[in-house]
Amino acid sequence: MQIDIGISEHHRRDIVDGLSRLLADTYTLYLKTHNFHWNVTGPMFQTLHLMFETQYTELAQAVDVIAERIRALGSPAPGTYSMFAALTSIQEPDGVPAAQEMIRQLVADQETVARNARAMFKAVDAAGDESTADLLTQRMQVHEKTAWMLRSLLEEK
Secondary structure, eight states: OOOOSSSOHHHHHHHHHHHHHHHHHHHHHHHHHHHHHHHOOSTTHHHHHHHHHHHHHHHHHHHHHHHHHHHHTTSOOOOSHHHHHHHOOOOOOSSOOOHHHHHHHHHHHHHHHHHHHHHTHHHHHHHTOHHHHHHHHHHHHHHHHHHHHHHHTTOOO
8 A cells, every 4th residue: 555644755765774773773772781781790780770771661662663653654664683683783792791891882872873863864854754853853862861871870080
C-alpha cells in the first residue's frame, strides 16, 4: 500500500537509514549499559549500579520509539544482533573494564549517539519531517544530559 504522509519515498528512505543507525546505536548502548550495571564493582558500586539501571531503562524505552518511527515511515525496523552490529558506531567493551573506564566509555558513547542524531537533521529538514525532528531533539537532550552526568563523576576536585 502506498504511503502518503507528505514525505517522498526518497526522503523517507534517507530518514529510515539514519533512524536505523540510531536504533542500532541505542540498542547497543542499552546492552553495554546493562552489562556495566551487572558487572560494576568498587567503591562507587551502589551509585553506578543504580545510575546504569536508570540509563538502560530509558534506552530500552527509546528503542521502541525509534523502531515505531521507522515503521510509521513505511519500512521494517532492524531487529537482530547482526543487523545492529552492522549499523552501530558503538564499540563493545573488551572484557569487564574498571568502573572509571566504564564511565569514560559511556560518556564517549552517549556523545557519539548525540552527534549521530544531530547529523540526521539535514535529511529530516529537507523532507519537512517535524515528527522525526522532534524525536531527534528529545534523544539528543537525553544523551547530552546523560553524558554530562557521567562526565561529572570523572572530574577531579
